[in-house]
Amino acid sequence: MRLFFLVTFFIIFISCTDKYDKYKKTPEYITKASASNAAYYKAYDETLKLWNVAFEELYIPTTHGIAHVIVSGPKNADPVVLLHGMNASSTMWYPNIESLSKNHRVFAIDLLLEPGKSYLYNDIESVEKVIDWYKEVLFALELESFHIIGASRGGWLAVNLALSNQKRIKSLILLSPAQTFTWIRPSADLFKNIAKLLSSKEKQIEQSLESMSSNVANISAVYLKQYKLGLEKDSENKFVSSMKPFSNKELKSLQMPVLVLIGDDDMINEKRTVEIANMLPKGKGEVIQNAGHFLSIDQAETVNKKMQAFLK
Template structure:
């Protein structure tokens, strides 16, 4: 009887260990990619070498496409979901992943409608379908209680997701969330980006990076190469027009702790963002010095510390 019990425990542990193995096989759109896609995937993998932590890649079939999820950190750690910024892919977290995955089980999801390793089956009709897609991915991952970190457009999506999952999302960290608390203000940087539309695509990308980062030279060459190739591939941003600031009374319904960090040279946010955040029931906001919109790269060490201090000191 005792031997049967131990056999049952062994088989159960083996089953749990292999629970997501079926999602580890690389799909044909990766293994049999076109020349342009292959170049992008190779650049993506080169950036992944910067992570400095062990990870596994999952390819999860969903109703609308295949979700590529990078998983790292201890299996016993609290789940932490990462939603990247526009055209950035999950590799944008390379300066942050080591700190974030030290005590958390981290799930970085590539957005389905942009360059990355996720794959879209069919057109999505609305922004609500995008949120439904995230819910489906999280359901397959069996995440019923988790923290979320969202950057830029990923910050807006994080809030949208949180408003519909008040009891599942334990906390929100938003890094320069785009169009979330207030409209993007007119600025010199924004004007330069508009003027650059008359230039070559390479010049437009270069100008965009200069207005988004306080120190472009600090960005890894490997990541820049991936970013350039990804931006050359026309991404689908059909729902950008739907990204409008959430009304204050709606934001105040968020019951989970919320931390918002913005750069002092942020083209997207101003002090007004921080003022609004502090009106939330459990809202906290700070401005990071010498940082632009890409603050998680510009000031990675300080941003990592702020995020971990917040996550590690949440009330039970």
């Protein structure tokens, strides 16, 4: 009888223990941040209030630094990993997270090289090392198989990751993926200059947002404050110029279902992107009307419905 109670207690204890507990302590780079960093982290937390879902923040030690991951949704649900766009941080998913979290366990990862809550302390020398870093984070999260949703550069990184993880990735959703299927219009030089443009003066930031979004007024002022503060921080966008579209052979080797969505006023993609997506073994490409590059914000409701339907 005593053995029965001990076994029962052990099972209850294990079931109540969260495997991520060891990653939940907030590190000192946040609790004892400098004035400028503290202002950014405060703005980040203000944007998180827009999420309208319960979430946890994890700080995972890795070879190159601390990976910040926001986790939401039912614990035993099918996992979805979110890779944000350039300089956007994981908070960019505020119009989409409630929908995604209803039926999935969602893991939003802040890229180590950009503004966010991840913390870089060992330099990353190549795109391959960036992918290795993502794999390290996914290993720590103990995700055996999962879906990936990537926006803009996050879409390019998602495909890069998928090419070496075919068996683990259940599906890909690419939202206006940058430099993934075709060169950016009107030339590749445009993409090389985006980081510099976004990191310049206030007026240039506004002009850039207007070129990326079909409705800048629709972007939350709370998020914009965080976004602009993030651009004032150092951002390691050194791999942008090395990005190039994947070959047809590489793209057609993707065996998982792939959904590609672009805006009808998308400066990063054109209809050729959709045509190529539809030629993949399990690919589907669509154009979202009245949307720019930031289609997950411009037409959040439409994009959310399409992502939900695809993930089912």
